[in-house]
Amino acid sequence: MTNTPTLYIGLMSGTSLDGVDGVLADFANGAIHTLAAAFAPFPPELRAELMALQAASPNELEREALAANGLALAYAECVRALLPSAAGPVAAVAVHGQTIRHRPELGFTRQTNNPSLLAELSGIDVIADFRSRDIAAGGQGAPLVPAFHEAAFGKPGTARVVVNIGGIGNISVLHGDGRVTGFDTGPGNVLIDLWIARHKGQPYDEDGAWAASGTVDAALLEILLDEPYFRQPAPKSTGRDLFHEQWLDAKLAQCPGVAPADVQATLTRLTALTIARAIQDEGVRPDAVYVCGGGAYNATLLRDIGAALGGVKVESTAALGVAPNRVEALAFAWLGWRFATRQPGNLPAVTGARGLRILGALYPA
Ligand SMILES: Nc1ncnc2c1ncn2[C@@H]1O[C@H](COP(=O)(O)OP(=O)(O)O)[C@@H](O)[C@H]1O
Ligand SMILES: [Mg+2]
DSSP, X not given: OOOOOOEEEXXXXXXXXXXXXXXXXXXXXXXXXEEEXXXXXXOHHHHHHHHHTTSOOTTHHHHHHHHHHHHHHHHHHHHHHHGGGOSSOEEEEEEOOEXXXXXXXXXXXXXXXXXXXXXXHXXXXXXXXXXXXXXXXXXXXXXXXXXXXXXXXXXXXXXXXEXXXXXXXXXXXXXXXXXXXXXXXXXXXXXXXXXHHHHHOOSSOGGGHHHHHSOOOHHHHHHHHOOHHHHSOSSOOXXXXXXXXXXXXXXXXXXXXXXXXXXXXXXXXXXXXXXHHHHHHTTOOOSEEEEESGGGGOHHHHHHHHHHTTSOOEEEGGGGTSOGGGHHHHHHHHHHHHHHTTOOOOOHHXXXXXXXXXXXEEEOO
């Protein structure tokens, strides 16, 4: 009898466009065990091109293909960094790809990628394109992490919320009775990052320190909150298609003269409030809120979420044994394992799809 490999690599590069998070995980005997993690930052030219491809631009067919090749190199580098930690064969690399358009209302989402090149470079089976099938079944194709959040962090009889704060924010409400709901709440770090990049040339607001130095501007906050997406009922998902620089600049134009640090404080509060209100609208009073994604390293953001929830415990997923910057890559490793074992990965209650679907496509080694 041969042993089926249970080691999977998950690769996630999200809307923050900071680089590739990778984990090597072992799913033997139904457990979820992280063996190693790695991060491969995007070369600046690749990041700039992936940013440019977020919106319609000239010759984008060819430019997308070339960016996908560059992306595959970054993915392969991340795989190479993880392989020394694998004691046996790796069953597959599960790779999210880089979202450059997300238009479920038009029937498509595009995670650019070259999985064939990654299979060629790594010599390992590659599973890619996790979102398209859910959209084909009438869903949003997002968020896909709630099923994993339940498997990894759910506790029967206890209501928990897992919040992923990447470029975009999303919540998974683990009701404790087997039900899981969730959706994208709106901007996570995307506006916070672009504002500090514009004013200070830094990629992000380390620990939320700049936001903490400012004061929330109530008038600007109201203007920012006046966005139909926040009032839209679930299922819903979003991305840079909506929350981009022009969106922010149009809002700021309605409220001129706010000092840059105060804008930063207000953008941080916007992320916190939209997350907190999304949780409250789900009608649960969670035992605790666990934050993952890079936003978990922003103390101002966590403080603001806790305050908006009236003192509910807010902590990072490290409290549940998984470092916040590993959760999403681990989720895709797990989705790869689900694909390989022919188990569904979506939750129709979350995405709005017509039913459970097996997500992904295989590119054999
Ligand atoms: N030390 C930190 N302090 C504040 N924010 C941070 C820190 N580290 C990461 N971040 C934020 O997290 C983002 C990356 O989060 P990530 O989970 O990788 O998002 P995505 O999945 O969209 O790529 C960064 O762009 C930054 O905004
Ligand atoms: Mg990232």
